[in-house]
Each structure stands twice: as structure tokens, then as C-alpha cells.
Amino acid sequence: MSGARRFLILAEGNFGPQSSKTANACIRYSPSEVVAVLDSTNAGRTSHEILGFGGDIPVVATFVDAVAKAPNALLIGIAPAGGQFPAAWRTIVNDALRAGLDIWSGLHTMLGDDAEFASMASASGATIRDLRRAPHDLDVSYGRVRDVAATVILTVGTDCNIGKMTTQLQVQNAVRQLGHRVSFAATGQTGILIEGRGIAVDAVVADFIAGAAERLTIEAAADADIVLVEGQGSLIHPAYSGVTLGLMHGSLPHAIVLCAQPSRTLVHRNPWVPIPSLAKMIALYEQATTYLRHAPVIAIALNTFDLTDDAALAAVDQVRAETGLPVTDPVRFDPSPIAQAISAFHVARSMSL
Amino acid sequence: MSGARRFLILAEGNFGPQSSKTANACIRYSPSEVVAVLDSTNAGRTSHEILGFGGDIPVVATFVDAVAKAPNALLIGIAPAGGQFPAAWRTIVNDALRAGLDIWSGLHTMLGDDAEFASMASASGATIRDLRRAPHDLDVSYGRVRDVAATVILTVGTDCNIGKMTTQLQVQNAVRQLGHRVSFAATGQTGILIEGRGIAVDAVVADFIAGAAERLTIEAAADADIVLVEGQGSLIHPAYSGVTLGLMHGSLPHAIVLCAQPSRTLVHRNPWVPIPSLAKMIALYEQATTYLRHAPVIAIALNTFDLTDDAALAAVDQVRAETGLPVTDPVRFDPSPIAQAISAFHVARSMSL
Numbered sequence: 120m121s122g123a124r125r126f127l128i129l130a131e132g133n134f135g136p137q138s139s140k141t142a143n144a145c146i147r148y149s150p151s152e153v154v155a156v157l158d159s160t161n162a163g164r165t166s167h168e169i170l171g172f173g174g175d176i177p178v179v180a181t182f183v184d185a186v187a188k189a190p191n192a193l194l195i196g197i198a199p200a201g202g203q204f205p206a207a208w209r210t211i212v213n214d215a216l217r218a219g220l221d222i223w224s225g226l227h228t229m230l231g232d233d234a235e236f237a238s239m240a241s242a243s244g245a246t247i248r249d250l251r252r253a254p255h256d257l258d259v260s261y262g263r264v265r266d267v268a269a270t271v272i273l274t275v276g277t278d279c280n281i282g283k284m285t286t287q288l289q290v291q292n293a294v295r296q297l298g299h300r301v302s303f304a305a306t307g308q309t310g311i312l313i314e315g316r317g318i319a320v321d322a323v324v325a326d327f328i329a330g331a332a333e334r335l336t337i338e339a340a341a342d343a344d345i346v347l348v349e350g351q352g353s354l355i356h357p358a359y360s361g362v363t364l365g366l367m368h369g370s371l372p373h374a375i376v377l378c379a380q381p382s383r384t385l386v387h388r389n390p391w392v393p394i395p396s397l398a399k400m401i402a403l404y405e406q407a408t409t410y411l412r413h414a415p416v417i418a419i420a421l422n423t424f425d426l427t428d429d430a431a432l433a434a435v436d437q438v439r440a441e442t443g444l445p446v447t448d449p450v451r452f453d454p455s456p457i458a459q460a461i462s463a464f465h466v467a468r469s470m471s472l
Numbered sequence: 473m474s475g476a477r478r479f480l481i482l483a484e485g486n487f488g489p490q491s492s493k494t495a496n497a498c499i500r501y502s503p504s505e506v507v508a509v510l511d512s513t514n515a516g517r518t519s520h521e522i523l524g525f526g527g528d529i530p531v532v533a534t535f536v537d538a539v540a541k542a543p544n545a546l547l548i549g550i551a552p553a554g555g556q557f558p559a560a561w562r563t564i565v566n567d568a569l570r571a572g573l574d575i576w577s578g579l580h581t582m583l584g585d586d587a588e589f590a591s592m593a594s595a596s597g598a599t600i601r602d603l604r605r606a607p608h609d610l611d612v613s614y615g616r617v618r619d620v621a622a623t624v625i626l627t628v629g630t631d632c633n634i635g636k637m638t639t640q641l642q643v644q645n646a647v648r649q650l651g652h653r654v655s656f657a658a659t660g661q662t663g664i665l666i667e668g669r670g671i672a673v674d675a676v677v678a679d680f681i682a683g684a685a686e687r688l689t690i691e692a693a694a695d696a697d698i699v700l701v702e703g704q705g706s707l708i709h710p711a712y713s714g715v716t717l718g719l720m721h722g723s724l725p726h727a728i729v730l731c732a733q734p735s736r737t738l739v740h741r742n743p744w745v746p747i748p749s750l751a752k753m754i755a756l757y758e759q760a761t762t763y764l765r766h767a768p769v770i771a772i773a774l775n776t777f778d779l780t781d782d783a784a785l786a787a788v789d790q791v792r793a794e795t796g797l798p799v800t801d802p803v804r805f806d807p808s809p810i811a812q813a814i815s816a817f818h819v820a821r822s823m824s825l
Contacts, residue, residue: 200612201611201612201679201680201683202679227677227679258554259553259554259711259712260710260711261710261711261741261742262710262742262744262745265744320678321677321678321679322677322678322679323677323678324580324674324675324676324677324678325673325674325675325676325677325678325680325681325714325715325718326554326555326580326674326675326711326712326715327554327678328678328714328715329710329711329712329713329714330554330711354717354760355763355764356721357613357614357615357682357721357722357764358612358613358614358679358682358683358721359612359679359682360682360717360718360721361678361681361682361714361715361716361717361718361719361721362678362679362681362714362718363714363717364707364713364714364716364717365678365713365714365715366714368709368710368711368713368714369710388614389614389615391615391618392615392763392764393763395763399763403759403763406756406759407707407760410708410745410746410748410752410756411708411710411745
């Protein structure tokens with residue numbers, strides 16, 4: 120592929136504010152690179168109508184409908200739990216490869232290792248980019264990140280899929296405008312797609328989660344005073360908590376931003392796990408850091424996408440009163456309260472060194 | 473390979489009580505299957521002289537010296553941090569394969585995927601068994617283990633390499649003698665070698681740690697009233713804590729046995745992390761379970777291998793007084809105190825259902 124990326128995003132049956140995480144982030148941060156979304160159940164509508172952003176990017180029903188928009192790449196925009204490749208998508212990937220489109224995928228299934236796809240890509244000159252493919256030379260962590268001078272800030276969540284990547288991307292510019300050199304350390308497939316580098320820590324061999332996080336953080340610190348590390352999962356998520364803790368212990372944040380969604384009371388796809396109070400979640404996260412490098416929670420990022428304006432403002436006020444911390448919805452409102460908390464923490468830490 | 477296994481164990485440069493975990497467990501639980509240990513730095517001595525058990529199993533300097541003992545398999549008995557294959561071992565593995573010996577390996581590096589080894593194995597009729605190879609059809613966890621009736625007991629540790637597998641293996645018979653149907657769920661390469669089944673949860677894709685633990689626990693519960701799950705790592709280990717928490721949240725133990733070594737004050741290979749008090753470790757582990765399925769610590773297993781008899785007895789007494797829990801060294805002393813705690817917990821739980 121030469122020139123700019125022109126993505127057709129595959130989100131079949133699942134294009135929506137809570138169900139197509141990779142698609143949504145790509146549209147939010149790179150809308151000019153998206154020519155259409157493929158979801159037959161929403162065909163004829165626009166991204167704005169469905170997500171509330173993304174303008175008039177059209178939703179189409181079939182690959183043929185999308186061809187008029189001249190895509191040069193197909194992005195797999197939804198991630199089934201477990202990250203496997205649904206057999207129903209084989210036809211569309213084959214159509215795209217036959218037409219010479221590159222494939223960008225964040226699935227656990229490595230599409231580049233599929234013999235049929237590899238053969239078709241080779242024939243049409245297309246490239247298959249597996250965003251979750253792990254480096255081959257990972258090592259275990261030894262706390263090497265303690266040697267970097269930068270201040271490390273990690274987002275964590277009361278649940279998965281709640282805004283940990285988005286919060287870092289939203290506050291990044293605001294922190295920069297406060298005079299700091301900032302970098303974003305991408306730890307998941309969507310962050311890697313946006314940032315252009317990173318390691319999907321949920322796709323590495325389990326013994327190397329922290330080692331991968333350590334490497335990422337050190338690399339991101341090379342040209343920054345503040346490293347914003349993309350969080351993953353949640354310490355109370357039955358499937359992903361191991362990735363969460365490994366990422367915490369590999370990146371060894373100096374401070375933490377906790378992401379929460381006021382309307383969410385049960386863990387994603389695990390309604391048997393109620394989400395505890397913010398006070399309990401703050402205590403749980405701080406406790407998990409304390410024997411390695413203690414990290415306080417310094418701000419709260421709320422995801423209020425499903426609330427009215429009034430309810431969103433009320434939620435921010437209530438959580439601020441409840442926790443005594445800076446609080447905002449960094450997508451809906453000004454991200455400055457979180458950026459200022461990060462900046463102030465960094466300045467205070469630098470002066471104490 | 474037909475008939476009984478006759479292992480030559482490779483432990484070059486590292487045969488010792490703290491440095492050759494897989495070798496030692498194989499010698500402890502299957503001594504009749506071990507014909508020699510290969511470690512040129514200890515050649516001429518016996519297993520008993522070096523480990524304190526294993527009788528007169530000889531240590532030899534070279535593969536040629538071992539041939540007189542008629543091994544039919546080479547077991548990789550030491551695990552470098554990170555689990556990679558040291559280049560220096562290639563010659564011995566080649567010698568073994570050329571002589572038709574099977575290779576048993578628990579490394580992260582899959583020896584069966586090495587083209588040279590695969591080709592030599594094919595030529596000589598040998599089999600390469602990678603104990604850490606992950607199943608291809610793993611899924612994320614959904615707390616399915618809540619559906620099994622068996623009582624699930626997990627060992628956890630103040631550190632890695634401290635006795636979590638050994639404790640379960642030592643108490644297994646004692647629990648059985650108390651009248652329960654017991655099974656052992658192996659979660660690491662050595663446990664799998666001994667038990668003949670299991671999944672190395674530290675070698676799966678990180679997103680599937682808990683899913684693998686869930687599957688293991690459900691399978692082990694099929695024919696048991698009490699499942700003894702082999703623990704991994706430690707919640708305070710900088711490299712392995714993610715595996716530890718994922719295993720906890722996938723297996724969802726009803727109760728926990730905490731393993732500790734009185735003489736150890738710093739985390740293995742990470743001397744920058746002091747090991748907190750047992751009271752703090754108990755609180756940390758119980759806290760990590762509480763929002764999914766609360767599990768109390770019901771007994772303490774001490775690893776006193778490096779203490780005198782008097783000091784070991786004193787340590788047991790002191791920890792019993794300090795924690796108020798049943799305490800023993802299940803290798804050195806009678807494992808019954810832990811077995812009785814497990815049995816009593818199971819009986820009380822069964823009556824309350």
C-alpha cells in the first residue's frame with residue numbers, strides 16, 4: 120500500500136458505541152483515514168448517527184457497496200471475546216485481499232499465518248498487519264523501568280472497555296500544552312493502530328506480560344518527561360485481571376488515573392461480578408502497587424457517554440465530592456483537570472528527586 | 473519410546489536444592505524413573521549428597537558417561553529465567569536425539585518447533601514432548617468454575633519457587649486418607665510432568681491465563697470432591713504476578729494455602745522487592761479474591777530446607793503463634809496439619825451448601 124490509508128472498517132453486526140472499540144477509536148482519532156464502515160445491520164446510516172462522532176462516514180451493507188469509496192485497506196474493527204476469527208468473516212477478508220486491500224487486524228488469531236489469506240495476499244500484493252503479533256525476543260521483567268527518569272502515569276479501570284486508552288489520548292495534548300514532553304505507550308491493538316508502535320500485552324506469552332510492559336515503558340520514556348501508559352482490563356475482571364496486574368508491575372507507574380462509568384454496575388460480560396465503590400477500587404489498585412512502587416490514584420476519568428448533559432455534570436460533581444480528586448469526562452468535557460493533576464504530580468516528583 | 477521412562481536429567485551447572493526445580497521434583501516424586509543427572513560441575517556425587525533425597529542417583533559429567541545407565545529420555549531439568557533455550561545445550565540435545573532418546577522439555581522455547589531437532593527426532597524415531605505447549609482452543613474465563621461442586625484449594629506464595637506445587641503433592645495423599653476424593657490440577661511444566669496432564673498457565677497467551685485455569689479446574693473436578701490447584705508465582709513478584717492473579721481468578725479457589733520460606737527476605741532474582749510480613753501477604757491474597765469469590769487463607773506451608781531441625785521446628789511454632797493458623801513444612805514434617813485444615817474446610821463448606 121502506498122500513500123494514505125483509506126480504511127474500510129469491518130464491524131458487521133456490531134457497530135455501536137459500546138461494541139466496536141477498535142472501529143470507534145480509529146474513527147475518533149483518524150476520521151480522515153476512514154472511508155466506510157461495513158455493518159449490514161446499520162447500512163445507510165452514518166457514523167455520527169450511530170456513535171455521535173465521525174461525521175458522515177457511511178455505513179454500508181456489503182464489500183461491493185464499499186468499493187465505490189475506494190478503500191485501500193480493511194480494518195477488523197470489532198473484537199469478539201477471546202479475539203478469535205469468526206468463520207463468517209472469511210468471505211469479506213478474501214474479497215478484500217482479492218481486490219488488493221491490505222488487512223489490519225487486532226485479533227488474537229494471526230491472520231498472516233492463515234495459509235489461504237497469506238497466499239491471496241501474496242498474489243494481489245496486499246499486506247496483512249497483525250497488530251497483536253508479539254515480538255519474538257521478550258524477556259521477563261526485572262523492574263528495569265526504575266532506571267528511567269520520566270514520570271510514568273497508568274490508566275486503570277473499574278472494568279474493561281471503559282476508557283483507559285481514550286483517557287490517555289484525550290489528555291495527551293493538554294499535558295503537552297502545560298509544557299511537558301509527553302509520550303503515549305500503546306499496550307493494545309487499537310492504541311498500536313493509532314500510535315504506530317507498541318506491544319499488545321494481552322497477546323504475549325503470560326510469563327512476559329510485565330516484561331513487555333517494562334520494555335514499552337522504557338522505550339516510550341526515551342524522548343519524554345511524562346509517559347502515559349495505556350491500561351488494560353481491570354483487577355476485578357475475571358478474564359483479564361492477570362494482564363492488568365502484569366502491566367502494572369511491568370510499567371511501575373508513579374501515579375494512576377482511574378477510569379469508571381457511572382452507569383455501569385456489573386463487570387462486562389460477567390454480570391455475576393458487581394463493581395465495588397470507587398473508594399474500594401482506589402484502595403485495591405493502590406494496594407496492588409504498594410509492595411513494588413507505591414502509586415496513588417491522582418484523578419478520575421468518567422465515561423458518561425450514555426448520560427444526559429445534566430446527568431453527566433452531576434456525576435462529575437458527585438464523584439469529585441466522593442473522592443476528593445480531580446474528575447472529568449475527558450471526551451465529553453475539558454480533559455484539563457486530569458492533565459493538570461498529572462502535571463502537578465510530575466512537577467512535585469521532579470522537585471523531590 | 474516404549475516401556476518405563478528412564479530419564480537422564482539435564483541440569484548442567486545448576487543441580488542444587490534451589491536451582492533445578494524440575495529436576496528436583498522429578499527425583500522427589502519419580503526417583504525410579506531417573507537413571508542419572510548431567511551436571512559436569514557436580515559429577516561423581518549423588519542426588520542425596522546434593523539435594524538430601526534421591527538416593528544414589530549418580531551425577532555425570534557428559535552424555536557419554538550417562539549412556540552406561542541406559543536412559544531412554546532426556547529431561548530438561550532446569551529453567552533459565554524467561555524459559556529460553558541456551559545455545560550451549562544444543563550439543564547435548566542433538567546427542568540425545570541421535571541416540572534415539574525422547575526429549576522432555578518445560579521451556580518456553582518449543583523444542584519440537586526447532587527444525588534441526590525435529591529432523592533428528594524424525595530420523596531416530598524419538599519424540600519431543602514440550603510440556604509447556606498451550607492448547608490451541610483456549611478461551612477467556614467467564615467464571616464457569618462456579619458451576620462445579622468440588623471444593624477448590626489453591627496454593628499461593630510469598631515468592632516464586634517456594635513450594636506451591638510441592639505442598640499440593642505432599643498433602644494430596646493425606647487429604648485422601650481423610651476420606652476425600654482428591655485431584656491435583658497441574659498448572660506448570662513440572663506438575664504436568666508428574667501428573668501426566670495439565671496446562672502451563674504461564675505459557676498461554678496472556679488473555680487466556682484465567683480461561684486456562686478455569687478449564688483445568690473444571691476438568692480436575694470431574695472425579696474429585698477436592699481439587700488441589702498448583703499455584704504459580706506471587707502477587708508481589710515483578711515478573712510473574714499477572715500469572716498469579718489470572719490463575720486465582722480463573723480457578724476461583726474456595727480457600728488458600730500460603731507457602732513461605734522463613735529464611736527468604738527478598739523476592740527471587742529481584743532483591744529490590746522485600747517480602748512483606750505474613751500478615752500483610754495474607755491480607756493481600758484475600759483482598760485479591762474478595763470481589764470475585766472470597767477465599768480465606770486456611771493454612772501455612774513453610775519451606776525450611778535450609779534450616780536446622782531445631783530452627784525449622786521453631787519457625788513452625790513461631791508462624792503458628794503469629795498467624796493463628798495450622799502450619800507445617802509438608803516436606804520435612806508431617807503434612808497432616810494442612811491436610812486436616814483442607815478437610816475441615818471442605819466438610820464445613822459441604823454442610824453449609
